[in-house]
Each structure stands twice: as structure tokens, then as C-alpha cells.
Amino acid sequence: MNTREITVTVNGRKRTVNVEVRRTLADFLREDLGLTATHLGCEHGVCGACTVIVDGHTERSCTQLAVQADGREITTVEGLATGDGELHPVQQALRDNHSFQCGFCTPGFVMTIYGMCEDKKAGRPVPCSRTEIREELSGNICRCTGYQSIVDGTEAALAGTAGKES
Amino acid sequence: MKPAVFEYVSPTSVDEAVTALSTTDDIGDVKVLAGGQSLVPLLSLRLAQPGRIVDINGIENLSEITEEAGVVTIGALVRQAVAGRSDVVRRSIPLMAAAIPLIGHGAIRNRGTVGGSIAHADPAAELPTVAACLDAELVAQGPGGERSIRAADFFTGFFTTALSEDEILTAVRIRAAGPGTGAAYEEVARRHGDFAMAGVAAQVRLDGDTVAEARIAISGVDLAPVRASKAEAALAGRTIDDAVLDEAADATVADLSPSSDLHGSAAYRKHIAGVLIRKAVRTAAARARETL
Ligand SMILES: Cc1cc2nc3c(=O)[nH]c(=O)nc-3n(C[C@H](O)[C@H](O)[C@H](O)COP(=O)(O)OP(=O)(O)OC[C@H]3O[C@@H](n4cnc5c(N)ncnc54)[C@H](O)[C@@H]3O)c2cc1C
Ligand code: FES
Numbered sequence: 001m002n003t004r005e006i007t008v009t010v011n012g013r014k015r016t017v018n019v020e021v022r023r024t025l026a027d028f029l030r031e032d033l034g035l036t037a038t039h040l041g042c043e044h045g046v047c048g049a050c051t052v053i054v055d056g057h058t059e060r061s062c063t064q065l066a067v068q069a070d071g072r073e074i075t076t077v078e079g080l081a082t083g084d085g086e087l088h089p090v091q092q093a094l095r096d097n098h099s100f101q102c103g104f105c106t107p108g109f110v111m112t113i114y115g116m117c118e119d120k121k122a123g124r125p126v127p128c129s130r131t132e133i134r135e136e137l138s139g140n141i142c143r144c145t146g147y148q149s150i151v152d153g154t155e156a157a158l159a160g161t162a163g164k165e166s
Numbered sequence: 167m168k169p170a171v172f173e174y175v176s177p178t179s180v181d182e183a184v185t186a187l188s189t190t191d192d193i194g195d196v197k198v199l200a201g202g203q204s205l206v207p208l209l210s211l212r213l214a215q216p217g218r219i220v221d222i223n224g225i226e227n228l229s230e231i232t233e234e235a236g237v238v239t240i241g242a243l244v245r246q247a248v249a250g251r252s253d254v255v256r257r258s259i260p261l262m263a264a265a266i267p268l269i270g271h272g273a274i275r276n277r278g279t280v281g282g283s284i285a286h287a288d289p290a291a292e293l294p295t296v297a298a299c300l301d302a303e304l305v306a307q308g309p310g311g312e313r314s315i316r317a318a319d320f321f322t323g324f325f326t327t328a329l330s331e332d333e334i335l336t337a338v339r340i341r342a343a344g345p346g347t348g349a350a351y352e353e354v355a356r357r358h359g360d361f362a363m364a365g366v367a368a369q370v371r372l373d374g375d376t377v378a379e380a381r382i383a384i385s386g387v388d389l390a391p392v393r394a395s396k397a398e399a400a401l402a403g404r405t406i407d408d409a410v411l412d413e414a415a416d417a418t419v420a421d422l423s424p425s426s427d428l429h430g431s432a433a434y435r436k437h438i439a440g441v442l443i444r445k446a447v448r449t450a451a452a453r454a455r456e457t458l
């Protein structure tokens with residue numbers, strides 16, 4: 001078996017693991033680290049369910065190899081809430097707006113919207129109008145909600161970022 | 167949906183990468199891995215089953231954008247999102263800046279590279295069309311050293327380029343747009359982020375009210391991006407109005423022979439190509455006027 005040792009920081013925890021070189025980052029997170037909140041819908045980049053943050057930017061975890069994550073910092077949806085029973089503000093905004101039904105797409109949406117909020121904090125351009133939000137969310141597919149409530153949740157999450165000085 | 171077994175190498179220099187591409191022994195296909203936004207899906211679907219993957223992401227000097235003597239050089243590994251935000255690109259290659267937001271989605275552009283899109287040569291993709299429109303020079307390095315390939319000679323067919331199997335695309339060189347230049351990229355896709363059914367890249371340089379130079383390229387209507395030379399000629403020296411735009415669009419569209427597929431018929435593709443030429447040229451000219 002072709003394997004390599006990699007060191008990655010996932011949700012703040014540094015890990016050194018031997019991975020098969022053909023393993024995708026998504027499978028590595030789910031199968032090797034047991035972080036199954038990152039979902040796999042299409043496994044070829046289209047649905048957005050597997051979106052995670054790599055070195056501060058949203059990326060698909062199904063369209064990269066785990067070996068390529070060597071030396072990088074990854075945040076999955078498990079890494080957002082601090083564990084004191086409070087949801088992360090992005091999660092709370094989505095919950096308040098009923099932005100999900102079955103929840104399959106939710107981790108990908110949460111990470112995509114979290115990415116927008118991080119962009120906003122870093123002064124990178126972010127969507128303002130609902131049309132722009134829809135465009136930004138177009139890489140995430142939801143089969144249940146009809147998106148209306150997700151756009152509402154995104155607006156709330158982005159407004160929260162604006163209000164909060166951090 | 168899992169990639170087949172392959173050997174993985176991660177060179178830190180172009181020379182090392184070229185060696186890994188050219189010493190193939192009996193390993194089968196060898197593939198360069200850049201942003202992976204096209205290749206990893208192909209691996210997962212097992213449409214590609216290379217014996218060796220040469221991951222070029224560890225090569226450092228391929229991620230720079232520089233401008234010198236009126237020429238912008240974009241390293242092959244520059245992420246599409248980074249190019250789209252770059253001040254140099256926005257100022258000097260406004261056509262590329264206009265095209266990048268149309269590529270897939272944010273998360274795809276954060277990882278996908280400029281060089282990867284051009285090397286992949288999807289006939290519906292934006293960046294190959296930009297390269298064709300602006301007569302980009304594609305810089306390749308192989309065992310025999312470096313060579314520069316004109317875009318017109320680079321895109322040789324359906325997902326096919328002039329790169330040989332042991333060559334790496336290292337950079338894209340594009341002449342900086344001068345004053346009086348405006349650009350636009352217009353396309354029609356089924357959903358936002360999908361590959362376009364047809365798209366038009368246009369760059370117009372104005373001299374007062376007349377067109378000093380028009381550059382137009384069309385995606386999605388042939389095996390590779392098509393330069394709309396007849397439309398370019400029809401616009402040169404003219405003042406843009408509806409009649410001139412009709413003449414330019416009609417001259418080009420008559421020569422197109424796109425194929426029909428699930429997403430649209432040949433006739434529909436020809437129709438939207440004409441509509442998009444008018445729209446892109448008009449927008450490019452309006453933007454050019456703003457710079458005067
Ligand atoms: C959901 C989704 C939507 C997309 N939508 C669009 C879209 O609308 N428009 C669009 O243009 N693209 C789209 N893409 C594709 C995206 O732009 C890819 O990033 C791009 O086609 C390939 O670039 P890459 O860096 O990811 O290359 P890779 O996937 O790593 O490589 C692609 C091919 O090019 C070769 N290659 C890459 N770099 C080099 C190099 N430097 N030298 C030699 N060969 C090289 C590889 O061997 C491979 O054959 C989409 C992708 C996805 C997953
Ligand atoms: S599982 Fe990665 S984008 Fe669908």
C-alpha cells in the first residue's frame with residue numbers, strides 16, 4: 001500500500017497520521033479521524049456537502065488528497081462550537097432561521113457561510129444583497145429547504161459578523 | 167467513487183517535476199496534479215487512472231503574479247480566487263478579472279489554479295477563452311528546457327493542448343491592457359457556477375469614439391475556444407452602434423458549427439453566441455469609455 005506520514009492540525013489539534021496516498025481529505029476526516037460531520041454527497045466537487053476550511057479558505061474536501069493537507073490547518077463543522085453548550089453564531093443564525101430540514105447539506109452550508117463571515121472579518125469582499133448571497137451559496141445543494149430559509153440564515157449570520165467587533 | 171491506486175510524488179522544483187514526468191518506466195500514465203478541481207473528480211470517477219501523480223503544489227516559484235515592461239506573468243499555480251482579487255490582474259487584465267467570478271463556485275476557485283484550467287482545456291471554460299482572446303503566451307518546461315507557446319497554437323482540440331506529456335505549464339504571459347481598454351465576459355449557463363453553454367470574452371480599445379482594436383473569443387461552440395476574427399475585423403475603425411454590432415455578430419455566427427447536447431441544441435448555441443457577442447462588446451466598450 002502506498003502511504004505517507006502527514007501532520008495536520010484539525011480543529012486546533014495537531015495530528016501525525018499515516019495515510020494512503022489515494023485517500024481524499026474527506027475520507028481521511030471521516031474514516032481515519034472519525035469526524036463524520038463532514039458529509040459526502042457527490043464526491044466530485046459539485047454538491048458542497050464536504051466543504052471545510054483549509055488555511056482560512058473554504059475548500060472541498062472531496063477534491064483534494066489527504067496527503068496534500070500535510071502541514072495545513074483544517075476546520076470542520078465539529079470545530080466551530082466551543083463545547084460549552086453554545087452554538088457558534090453562524091450555527092445559531094441558521095438555527096434561528098430554520099435553515100435546514102433533514103440536515104444532510106447543513107455542514108457544507110455552515111462552513112461556506114462561516115467562510116463568508118471570515119472573509120468579511122478579513123476585509124475580503126462578501127455578498128451584500130440576497131442575489132449575491134444566492135450566488136455565493138450556489139455551490140451548495142440542498143434538496144429540502146428551497147433555500148429561502150438558508151438565505152435568511154446567511155443574512156443573519158453576516159449581519160451578526162458586522163455587529164460583533166472581533 | 168474512490169481513486170485507484172497510484173504512486174504519489176511531490177517535487178519541490180520544476181526540474182524535479184519534469185524528471186518525475188519523464189521517467190515513466192512501466193508505470194503507465196503520469197499526471198500533473200495542480201488544484202485538483204478537475205483531476206481529483208476524474209480520479210474518483212476512475213475516468214483517469216494514472217500510475218503516478220506528480221503533485222506540483224510544493225513548487226514555490228509558480229505562485230507569483232508580476233508585471234514587467236507591459237507584460238503580466240501569472241504563475242501556473244496561482245489560485246483562481248487569488249488572481250481574481252489581484253490588483254495587477256484587475257488593472258492590467260480586466261478580462262481575466264471579469265471571467266474568474268464565473269468559474270464554478272468560491273470553494274472551487276479557492277483551490278483551482280489558473281494554469282490547471284488552461285492545461286485542462288475544457289472548451290466551455292473561461293480561462294482558456296481569455297487566453298485565446300488576449301493571445302496569451304503559455305510558458306512550458308520540459309526535459310529540453312523552456313518554450314513559449316502562443317494560445318492560438320496551444321489549444322489543439324477537445325481537452326487537448328500542445329503540451330507534451332513530460333512538460334509542465336509554468337506560467338501564463340499576457341500583455342497588459344493599455345488606457346482606453348475595457349473588457350467583459352458574458353455567458354449563458356443552466357445554473358450559476360455550471361460550465362457555460364456558450365460564453366464570449368471581449369476586449370475593446372477605443373480611440374475617441376472609434377474602435378482601435380477589438381478582441382473577441384467564444385467558448386462552448388467548438389472543440390476549443392474560437393477567435394471571432396470576422397467580428398473583430400468588422401468592428402475595427404468603426405463607432406459601435408446596433409447596426410455595427412449586428413454585422414459583427416452575424417459575420418461570426420454564420421461560421422460557427424457547434425454540436426448539440428443535453429444542455430442545448432446547435433441552433434440555440436449559435437443564437438446565444440450572437441446575443442453574447444453584442445452584449446460583451448457593448449459592455450466592454452462602455453467600460454473602455456469610462457477609462458478615457
Ligand atoms: C463543481 C465544479 C464546477 C466547476 N465549474 C467550472 C466553470 O464553470 N468553469 C471552469 O473553467 N472551470 C470549472 N471547474 C473546473 C475548475 O476551474 C478547475 O480548477 C480547472 O479546470 C482545473 O484546474 P486545477 O488547478 O484544479 O487543475 P487539476 O484538476 O489539478 O488538473 C487538471 C488537468 O490539467 C493538468 N494540469 C494542471 N496543471 C498543470 C500544469 N501546470 N502543467 C501541466 N498540466 C497541468 C492535470 O494533469 C489535469 O489533467 C469546476 C470544477 C468543479 C469541481
Ligand atoms: S461531496 Fe464534495 S462537493 Fe459533493
Ligand code: FES
Nearest residue numbers: 101102142143144
Ligand atoms: S436540509 Fe436536507 S438537503 Fe438540505
